Amino acid sequence: MTNGAQLSSEQLNTIRFAQQNFLKHAALELHYERLKLANASDHQKYYQYAELQYFHKSRALHFKGQFSAASFM
DSSP states (O other): OOOGGGSOHHHHHHHHHHHHHHHHHHHHHHHHHHHHHHTTTOHHHHHHHHHHHHHHHHHHHHHHHHHHHHTTO
16 A cells, blocks of 8 residues: 555545545435434435435545555556
8 A cells, every 4th residue: 555655646636636526425314314314204205315315425435445455547
């Protein structure tokens, strides 16, 4: 595994970008999970929020994979 001194500034910017997007989508995933649970009695809203939750969770995992893989370069 490399340390930060061995990574170029472009690689560090790519890692930061992936980390920021991971945090953004992880927060949105939790937000939509709370909205989904708050609207459990309204089936239309429940599934609408579940779909948004799934989207943001998948994007968070995508970005987590990017910065996790970049740290092993």
